Amino acid sequence: MLRSGSGPRPPGEQERRAGPRPRHLRFAVFVRQPKPFRCVPYALPIHPSGIVLLDLDQWHLFEIQGESPGGGPMKLARVLPARRWVxxxxxxxxxxxxxxxxxxxxxxxxxxMPTVSRPPGAEGFLPIDGMMATRHLLYTGEIxxxxxxxxxxxxxICVMxxxxxxxxxxxxCPVGLVSEWLGRLGIHLVGRSLTPPKWLDIPLRSLKFLIFGFFGWxxxxxxxxxxxxxxxxxxYAKVVDAKMWAFFAPPSTTTIVVLGILVVGSVFVRDLWCRYLCPYGALxxxxxxxxxxxxxxDADLCTDCRACTDVCPARLPVHRLSxxxxxxxxxxxxxxxxxxxxxxxxxxxxxxxxGWQRWMKPVxxxxxxxxxxxxxxxxxRVAGYWHNDISEEEYNYRIQEMNSPLYSHIGGTVPVEE
Incomplete structure (x- = not known):
């Protein structure tokens, strides 16, 4: 329900409007409970005029978290400094x-010819190739x-x-760090995080497993x-990293739009990409x-304060789990x-x-x-399995020809050089 400047105004509203303009856009959020409605105050730090009333009973996709899964107010978690530095x-x-x-x-x-060498670490952006190389190693013992x-x-990554x-x-994961920061930014800005209801959250979480399952199969x-x-x-394998770079640079309009949606969405829905779409996270x-x-x-020490559940970014009921x-x-x-x-x-x-528990502190x-x-x-690296043996001259002519049919694949089937 939106109250605008048109139509009759409640008694006393004219006097309120005669004063200073409101500093915040104020929300009154009504959340349906098993018992009567409960009003949760909400504010955005902008400078509009008027009051907006939202009835979340009619907003089916998302509900604003007036409370955390543990029942307390939404909180920003304290982060382990060692983890953040890493x-x-x-x-x-x-x-x-x-x-x-x-x-x-x-x-x-x-x-x-480039003036810098090819960084082998760029191969970390090729997880499917890494999965294939792992299977090849297990079957043949060859790297x-x-x-x-x-x-x-x-x-x-798999072992850790x-x-x-x-x-x-x-x-x-750098994406994990960015996702954390965006989620914390959202809580700083609006004090809340949006969470899909369970009937939508569970199917959405299955998306990343479907993507991973396809590549795994x-x-x-x-x-x-x-x-x-x-x-x-x-x-194709020899230039796949260059082809991936060319796909994203310069980014297409579709890429920019998708990234924009993910970034903005991650501000309001914590870990949007990680929770619902990342196949690496599924693996x-x-x-x-x-x-x-x-x-x-330790259930004997637990006081059931639910502080753990209040800050869990995965929205898990930690206070109930052993x-x-x-x-x-x-x-x-x-x-x-x-x-x-x-x-x-x-x-x-x-x-x-x-016996290991004595030294398993957070750090x-x-x-x-x-x-x-x-x-x-x-x-x-020490064993000498870090750089490949492809010369810069070979890379030079292959990269210039990488859009030819020789450097493509269809369903895992690749052309073979004669």
Missing amino acids: QVVMTLVVVAIGIQFTLWVIPHLNGR DPIHPAGLAIFLG SVVVAKSFCSHL AVWFAMSPREIKVFLLSP VGVLGRFAIFKIGR RVSSIECTSCQDCVLACPVEGCLNIRAPRVFG NAVALAVGLWVVIVGGF
């Missing part, structure tokens, strides 16, 4: 890799010679996420080991389901920091690893997750 450093590294790759590929596209760094990064549940998303079941090997050594979520270390709660095994939990440990009782919540292993959990990734990636 996220920021990794994001800066990824940005630097992107800049270096751009400076490398543009001269090749223009027929010139992909075209994208060895991509295999190292992919294996590191199967040891500390889904920790890649909350520790190393194609790599692990539809293609034979021989087809995987042919694909990994094909002309590490499935692996995290079998993780050794997960968030655990062990958080949901595929949505990223081991961010926001709930651990929010808990007022020391030792009630922390990263825990099963009882068979009970140590971060060190374990990130350390595993560093060890695996560093091991590949």
